């Protein structure tokens with residue numbers, strides 16, 4: 001049948017359908033992908049318009065003169081419409097991006113969360129400042145320590161019952177040398193006494209802030225890790241009066257002049273005589289009884305809170321580091337900044353410091 005259809009009629013039919021379909025489909029193309037598919041189908045190198053152009057060749061010269069301009073006309077019209085559709089789509093995308101990027105300068109600002117120093121850090125710095133103003137230097141030492149510095153040099157030999165005063169966390173390590181040295185997490189900052197005296201000659205005036213560790217259960221007054229600030233002064237003619245004067249001055253700086261301070265005899269193997277230094281309890285005001293009639297939980301109903309141990313450096317410690325105890329005397333003290341912060345700020349449980357509760361930490 002087709003062979004009987006004149007080429008002229010066949011061409012006209014095809015021309016119309018290409019024209020109609022192209023317009024209709026272009027109107028339906030709503031995104032870049034369908035627009036591009038449309039372009040390939042109609043305007044592409046093998047698209048329906050180049051096919052039409054090829055078919056012009058089957059017509060007579062006269063017919064070609066009639067149809068040729070029409071085909072070209074349709075082609076450029078479709079090209080223009082395609083360009084317009086593409087433009088519209090691009091403008092739409094740009095408008096959408098602008099709308100979503102819009103910055104509303106009238107919105108209120110977002111608050112920035114400010115960081116702050118941990119209350120114990122603040123307390124340690126305050127304590128250090130009190131002593132540096134009296135001429136002490138600040139030194140730091142290792143948290144993993146040799147048994148020798150933590151105990152032996154401090155007049156606490158291996159078999160001495162006083163070792164029970166510090167429940168120790170030992171490091172799982174075997175010395176390959178015959179010395180059989182042992183490592184531990186320091187149970188106090190006192191090991192720095194030996195380290196400093198081994199290296200330096202008197203006069204010595206240092207304080208040592210740092211972390212210490214104890215193998216013990218926690219409660220309102222005990223943590224298994226906490227801070228200490230150690231003090232050491234060695235010179236000729238240092239007396240117990242120098243120790244008292246220094247610690248009174250310190251107490252005035254930290255707690256104010258109206259705080260009561262108490263010195264009592266105490267035992268530490270590395271001092272002689274040894275004392276414990278206490279401040280009156282801030283919860284029960286030194287009475288040992290809380291307002292509800294119960295015994296005070298913070299001071300265990302004693303009315304006093306021990307804030308440090310202290311004393312005159314023991315002659316055996318001087319001998320162990322090669323100082324002549326006839327020539328030099330000195331004092332040492334060790335305190336817990338957490339406990340001092342509890343006194344200052346009325347905190348009733350030491351565990352607050354390391355619970356990482358921002359409601360607590362934000363108050364300092």
Ligand code: PHE
Nearest residue numbers: 188190268309310332333334
């Ligand atoms: N190191 C002792 C402790 O941790 C405290 C102390 C230091 C006591 C210096 C006397 C002198 O308990």
